[in-house]
Amino acid sequence: MAWKMKAAVVREFGAPLTIEDVPVPTPGPGQVLVKVKACGVCHSDVHAADGDWPVKPKLPFIPGHEGMGIVAEIGAGVGRVHEGDPVCVPWLHSACGCCEYCVTGWETLCPCQTNTGYSVDGGYAEYVLADARYVGLLPPKPDFVTLAPITCAGVTTLKGIKETEARPGEWLVVSGVGGLGHVAVQYARARALRVIAIDVADDKLELARSLGAEFTVNATAENVVAKVVEQTGGGAHGVLVTAVSTPAFTQAVAMTRPRGTVALCGLPAGSFPTPIFDVVLKRITIRGSVVGNRQDLAEAIAIAASGQVKPTVHTAPLEDVNDVFARLKAGRIDGRVVLTL
Numbered sequence: 001m002a003w004k005m006k007a008a009v010v011r012e013f014g015a016p017l018t019i020e021d022v023p024v025p026t027p028g029p030g031q032v033l034v035k036v037k038a039c040g041v042c043h044s045d046v047h048a049a050d051g052d053w054p055v056k057p058k059l060p061f062i063p064g065h066e067g068m069g070i071v072a073e074i075g076a077g078v079g080r081v082h083e084g085d086p087v088c089v090p091w092l093h094s095a096c097g098c099c100e101y102c103v104t105g106w107e108t109l110c111p112c113q114t115n116t117g118y119s120v121d122g123g124y125a126e127y128v129l130a131d132a133r134y135v136g137l138l139p140p141k142p143d144f145v146t147l148a149p150i151t152c153a154g155v156t157t158l159k160g161i162k163e164t165e166a167r168p169g170e171w172l173v174v175s176g177v178g179g180l181g182h183v184a185v186q187y188a189r190a191r192a193l194r195v196i197a198i199d200v201a202d203d204k205l206e207l208a209r210s211l212g213a214e215f216t217v218n219a220t221a222e223n224v225v226a227k228v229v230e231q232t233g234g235g236a237h238g239v240l241v242t243a244v245s246t247p248a249f250t251q252a253v254a255m256t257r258p259r260g261t262v263a264l265c266g267l268p269a270g271s272f273p274t275p276i277f278d279v280v281l282k283r284i285t286i287r288g289s290v291v292g293n294r295q296d297l298a299e300a301i302a303i304a305a306s307g308q309v310k311p312t313v314h315t316a317p318l319e320d321v322n323d324v325f326a327r328l329k330a331g332r333i334d335g336r337v338v339l340t341l
Contacts, residue, residue: 007125013051027075039123040066040148065091065116066151067123068144086138094131149311154300157184159292163263164238168192176243177204186309228255261285
């Protein structure tokens with residue numbers, strides 16, 4: 001009889017997840033089986049469970065791409081990790097390894113990639129399969145709960161900050177101080193950037209200040225663009241948009257100084273108007289930024305493990321996943337929720 005494990009399963013888009021006993025998977029060649037200790041909850045998991053995005057997961061599936069745990073079993077040909085090693089299982093489950101994107105460090109753009117908790121089962125379970133080449137290596141005796149959000153929120157925001165090309169001592173705006181944004185503030189400070197945080201909630205702005213933001217602006221009560229331009233003496237060198245509010249994207253372009261760069265991480269529905277005249281004459285760069293490669297992940301983990309970045313986390317048992325999703329949709333989560341197993 002196959003061993004069973006507890007998992008949160010999506011069987012119908014938009015319906016509550018069901019807690020079930022499902023077979024424990026067996027690692028094949030190049031794979032590892034990870035015993036999950038903790039798994040962060042990302043807003044992308046909600047989008048996956050609701051079938052919001054154009055390419056939908058195949059039902060049924062197990063969400064979760066911020067899994068942390070211990071290697072319990074290895075498949076044939078695995079030499080990079082060993083049983084007992086602490087690892088994380090990120091969004092990028094695997095890629096082809098040989099296309100133009102993979103060979104240049106942009107495996108997150110590989111057209112053949114698979115994604116944890118989306119195209120393959122994820123970490124909302126007691127065990128998860130992973131490709132040994134793509135797991136993130138953790139320090140000895142890690143704090144699984146605190147490090148879980150680094151697997152996605154950490155590497156995503158670190159990559160986004162890099163994409164702005166803002167240099168030490170320059171101004172970076174972090175638009176949206178949620179699960180990603182509050183981590184972005186800390187990575188920006190770790191890179192010696194001067195940080196301005198923007199949000200619509202005063203408690204989140206207070207959190208941003210406690211994490212090192214030098215200046216904060218409430219987008220609902222103030223002229224955001226004017227405040228930022230005044231504070232920075234002409235506009236920010238870089239703007240990282242983690243918000244899911246469409247107006248934040250238009251504001252981001254307006255508050256960027258000439259030769260500045262806007263990096264977009266948030267994924268609201270629809271589109272936003274781009275002021276072509278300003279973009280051309282001010283030589284503003286607008287670029288998308290999606291998670292990060294394996295080296296970015298290693299850097300994100302190392303910075304967090306050194307104590308320079310510490311996500312605000314709240315724990316919940318796997319059985320409470322539907323309540324966590326409801327609170328996330330309602331915007332009632334400060335920082336990140338991590339499911340414990």
